[in-house]
Amino acid sequence: MKQILGLVFFTFVLIILSQFTGPVEIQINDLFQKNKNALSIFWDIRFFRTLAAFSVGACLGLAGLLAQTLFRNPLAEPYTLGLSGGASLGAVTTIALGFGSHPILMTTGTFVGCWLATFVILGLGIGTRHQIEEKTILSGVMLSFFCGSLITLFITWLEPQKLQSALFWMIGQIGTERDSYSPATFVVAVTMMIALTYSHRNLDRFLLHSDFSISMGLDLKKSVILIIFAITLLTSVSVTVAGLIGFVGLVSPHISYFLLKSSRHKYRVVLTGLIGGCFFLVADITARKLGGINEIPSGSFCALFGAPYLIWLLSKRRGFA
Amino acid sequence: MNKFIVFISLISLSVSVIANSPKRVISLSPALTENLFDLGVGKNIVGTTEFSDFPPAAKKIPRVGNYQRPNIEKIISLKPDLVLLTNEGVDQITVRLKKSKIPFVVLDTRVSKTYPSHIKELGELFGKNNRAKHLGNEWKKRLSEIPLPFVEIKTLILLEDSSAIVAGKNTFLDQFVTICGGDNLVKESGYPRLSREKLLSLKPDVLLYMGMTSNKKTLDQIEAKWKARNIRFEKVDPNTFGRLTIRLARNIGTLCRAVTGNPK
Numbered sequence: 001m002k003q004i005l006g007l008v009f010f011t012f013v014l015i016i017l018s019q020f021t022g023p024v025e026i027q028i029n030d031l032f033q034k035n036k037n038a039l040s041i042f043w044d045i046r047f048f049r050t051l052a053a054f055s056v057g058a059c060l061g062l063a064g065l066l067a068q069t070l071f072r073n074p075l076a077e078p079y080t081l082g083l084s085g086g087a088s089l090g091a092v093t094t095i096a097l098g099f100g101s102h103p104i105l106m107t108t109g110t111f112v113g114c115w116l117a118t119f120v121i122l123g124l125g126i127g128t129r130h131q132i133e134e135k136t137i138l139s140g141v142m143l144s145f146f147c148g149s150l151i152t153l154f155i156t157w158l159e160p161q162k163l164q165s166a167l168f169w170m171i172g173q174i175g176t177e178r179d180s181y182s183p184a185t186f187v188v189a190v191t192m193m194i195a196l197t198y199s200h201r202n203l204d205r206f207l208l209h210s211d212f213s214i215s216m217g218l219d220l221k222k223s224v225i226l227i228i229f230a231i232t233l234l235t236s237v238s239v240t241v242a243g244l245i246g247f248v249g250l251v252s253p254h255i256s257y258f259l260l261k262s263s264r265h266k267y268r269v270v271l272t273g274l275i276g277g278c279f280f281l282v283a284d285i286t287a288r289k290l291g292g293i294n295e296i297p298s299g300s301f302c303a304l305f306g307a308p309y310l311i312w313l314l315s316k317r318r319g320f321a
Numbered sequence: 322m323n324k325f326i327v328f329i330s331l332i333s334l335s336v337s338v339i340a341n342s343p344k345r346v347i348s349l350s351p352a353l354t355e356n357l358f359d360l361g362v363g364k365n366i367v368g369t370t371e372f373s374d375f376p377p378a379a380k381k382i383p384r385v386g387n388y389q390r391p392n393i394e395k396i397i398s399l400k401p402d403l404v405l406l407t408n409e410g411v412d413q414i415t416v417r418l419k420k421s422k423i424p425f426v427v428l429d430t431r432v433s434k435t436y437p438s439h440i441k442e443l444g445e446l447f448g449k450n451n452r453a454k455h456l457g458n459e460w461k462k463r464l465s466e467i468p469l470p471f472v473e474i475k476t477l478i479l480l481e482d483s484s485a486i487v488a489g490k491n492t493f494l495d496q497f498v499t500i501c502g503g504d505n506l507v508k509e510s511g512y513p514r515l516s517r518e519k520l521l522s523l524k525p526d527v528l529l530y531m532g533m534t535s536n537k538k539t540l541d542q543i544e545a546k547w548k549a550r551n552i553r554f555e556k557v558d559p560n561t562f563g564r565l566t567i568r569l570a571r572n573i574g575t576l577c578r579a580v581t582g583n584p585k
Binding site for chain 2: 044
């Protein structure tokens, strides 16, 4: 519990830091004096950006936790399911059709791609009775490669300008006009934190071998489908805002395990969500500090910070639960 | 967005706009910045994009980011009463300008015949109709002075060597080359990327190279490569000929000499 309180405090510090970081310097006095421009930047631009960074990070963290629990695999993350492939294919198709500058159509394309990928892997994996997790993860990886090839094909046909927007989309960043969708992402993040904490016992059962978990009264197939739906919902609302952001989903569950020294889900769900949010906020604040008026995609900092940190964490502990 | 432009155009047509001509303008392309200086309202520009380097005074204007991705926070902080953009890949910023209630006008700068109408539109926005008319007429006059060509010289306009980006139909470069007597071998519209094979299969008489490469060694290598195939290689300044401004018409002689290879 004290870890959660600590992180809530850290989140607030980061939110304030994020609100005062950007190419335009804003003083607290500007806000009190109702400086129209400062207020506009503070609320209309930066507030949504901060909210987007936190919500996207939180959603990806939660999705990563679910993926690692479902597959009992420390390397699993939302994109292992082929969701990134589906989402990218949706986005690149939309760009290729010439709707790349239309925010609503881009969002729809991405969202549809993400969910189509889910239905494909469920269709492939669910048909059998045995080893449902293994089949799902293998279908996911295959789907990723398949979509990846299609994307490469599409990209070679794109004109330079469309190519650039496709590449920027795939690096993943916030600070675009899609930030304004972040309230929806935030609602999904909070709702999922509550819902998953509520069903923490069922999630804990997944950590056991599937024979044990079934004997403990878990309806395996139903639970797997529900978890995959939850992962897709979390991933799709974040990719529509930020494009492809890697690593947050992978690293957040590991940090929460390190802090809690336990893989039980009672506190871990909320903690992982908060860690994901903070992690991406830090990445975005750094991107803004270093970038100035020329935006650096914040997605590029995730692995830059995340990879060394994860290696350090792993070197400090013995086994994996 | 169209409604918005019509709205702006309507005010610009009325007399009131001369009294209220924009005082704090942000120009989101190097060509627009240059055109505003030509109209004599360069001092009203409070922000512009990187690479806005002509005339020299433009270098002192604060930057708001690059051409493709200007920074919205910086734009708001400069308190513009008008943001000007061109219609090439700008939709993402217009969504945000609309949301922040900043007036903006999108101008078409893609095809050369629009320069007189383009400068006229700009002139109306700033109450500089006479100056705009003058520039438009100068443009038409200079283009009409080019003698009609007899032969069509097979031309290739290469913008970037390593990824083989060329200028195709419906671009002002294509139109200028045609005026000079060139026949652009690329028939696709816009700025397509060619495959290496396709690029080498084209047999132009002259290659106009408009790359931004300033590295002498790279440039020499590119030149040697084309010359080895018995193709005339002409380096064309991208700063002068890559932007839709009056300088393009004023220097058309240079371009035509490059196309024809004729020193006159």
